[in-house]
Amino acid sequence: MKIEHQVRAFEQLFYAYDGSTPLNRFLPAYFKQNKQMGSSDRRWATRYIYSYFRLGKALIKVDLIQRLAIADFLCNSESSLLTETHLPYLFEKHDLPLPQKLALVKELHSDFELSEVFAFPSYLSDEIDRTAFYTSFFIQPDLFIRVRENDMQSLTSALERAEVQVRKIGDNTLALPNGTKLEQLLPDYLHYQVQDLSSQKTGTLFNPQMYDYWWDCCAASGGKSLLLHDLQPKIELLVSDLRENSLHNLDERFRNAGLRKYQKKVLDLLQNNEQELHHYEFDGIILDAPCSGSGTWGRTPELLHHFEAHRIDFFSKLQKSIAANVVPYLKPGKPLIYITCSVFKSENEEVVQHLLETQPLKLEKMEVIKGYEDRADTMFAARLIRI
Numbered sequence: 001m002k003i004e005h006q007v008r009a010f011e012q013l014f015y016a017y018d019g020s021t022p023l024n025r026f027l028p029a030y031f032k033q034n035k036q037m038g039s040s041d042r043r044w045a046t047r048y049i050y051s052y053f054r055l056g057k058a059l060i061k062v063d064l065i066q067r068l069a070i071a072d073f074l075c076n077s078e079s080s081l082l083t084e085t086h087l088p089y090l091f092e093k094h095d096l097p098l099p100q101k102l103a104l105v106k107e108l109h110s111d112f113e114l115s116e117v118f119a120f121p122s123y124l125s126d127e128i129d130r131t132a133f134y135t136s137f138f139i140q141p142d143l144f145i146r147v148r149e150n151d152m153q154s155l156t157s158a159l160e161r162a163e164v165q166v167r168k169i170g171d172n173t174l175a176l177p178n179g180t181k182l183e184q185l186l187p188d189y190l191h192y193q194v195q196d197l198s199s200q201k202t203g204t205l206f207n208p209q210m211y212d213y214w215w216d217c218c219a220a221s222g223g224k225s226l227l228l229h230d231l232q233p234k235i236e237l238l239v240s241d242l243r244e245n246s247l248h249n250l251d252e253r254f255r256n257a258g259l260r261k262y263q264k265k266v267l268d269l270l271q272n273n274e275q276e277l278h279h280y281e282f283d284g285i286i287l288d289a290p291c292s293g294s295g296t297w298g299r300t301p302e303l304l305h306h307f308e309a310h311r312i313d314f315f316s317k318l319q320k321s322i323a324a325n326v327v328p329y330l331k332p333g334k335p336l337i338y339i340t341c342s343v344f345k346s347e348n349e350e351v352v353q354h355l356l357e358t359q360p361l362k363l364e365k366m367e368v369i370k371g372y373e374d375r376a377d378t379m380f381a382a383r384l385i386r387i
Contacts, residue, residue: 007065017049018306019302027049054301056116057117069085070105073090073101075138115134124345125344125368128368132373136372141376144194144376145192145195147172147174148172175197203231206284208231211235214237215284216288218242218288219264225250238280239262240266250264283331285327285336289347292344292347323351333385335386366381
């Protein structure tokens with residue numbers, strides 16, 4: 001039977017995956033090694049494995065396939081052979097609103113607790129709405145792009161012609177279904193940046209001035225630098241990262257966006273970089289710190305299952321050390337923008353408090369950017385001023 005084939009394919013995939021690499025990188029390699037799987041097999045296996053992990057630690061003692069059927073029911077509006085076979089009484093209720101579906105699962109399994117989806121509630125920032133946050137894991141986040149105002153109409157029209165559902169947010173942002181193949185749908189002359197909505201919102205704290213010199217010290221793919229440049233094109237910019245390959249990728253992205261005036265350095269910010277930076281003084285520093293990424297687990301739900309709590313303390317210590325090493329290069333009266341894509345107070349408010357106690361900084365503003373309200377990532381951002 002077809003459903004037996006699907007279940008067997010899921011079980012093989014599930015037991016092959018150990019969480020040591022991101023699921024979105026594991027799957028292509030797995031499918032390449034298992035070439036007997038056709039496109040339909042790959043599509044269903046991908047749907048099932050992501051749905052399974054979205055249940056987090058809830059109903060963890062329930063039989064694997066029964067638990068998978070519950071997860072598939074909660075996460076998808078289109079029915080499947082899995083629910084038809086293993087949850088026949090819920091088969092025709094796939095399109096119900098999520099709160100009603102959660103209530104049906106609770107009727108079926110009285111031990112189902114929404115709070116068990118996320119295994120680290122005591123670590124959450126106080127501003128997080130627990131129920132809304134836990135519920136968000138059953139909904140695939142959107143794909144967001146940042147668009148220059150003069151390209152907005154042309155770009156929106158091109159997407160609508162391709163029958164892509166488009167949701168406009170403000171003057172410069174579009175929300176699209178996750179997985180939209182933009183490179184196949186949009187002509188090269190239309191300019192946009194793929195950037196999560198919450199990441200875009202961190203720009204409200206930047207406030208760059210003409211001819212400022214800014215340092216994006218954990219630049220990665222350069223998203224925050226491009227946002228900074230769009231806010232104020234006439235700035236000077238240093239970008240650094242520990243990973244040289246990230247800076248290579250950043251070059252192409254900057255070139256396509258028309259950002260050409262910048263320096264770049266490969267720096268380990270846990271080390272003393274005085275020899276490299278002794279003459280530098282900055283009008284602003286963006287520290288988009290390495291973190292648990294817990295605010296992005298709607299995109300990487302495998303971490304709901306595989307992440308271990310001791311990693312939170314590791315990242316907190318890392319963030320404090322990096323911040324202490326970059327603050328000396330900030331001019332008095334100028335901002336340090338501290339950003340994480342974490343929901344853990346140990347990485348957010350507690351790091352800010354530590355910096356206020358140990359560094360010549362004062363707090364101007366900090367906030368949790370609640371992406372779970374917008375089908376986006378949840379982030380934290382603070383603007384601290386050097387005294």
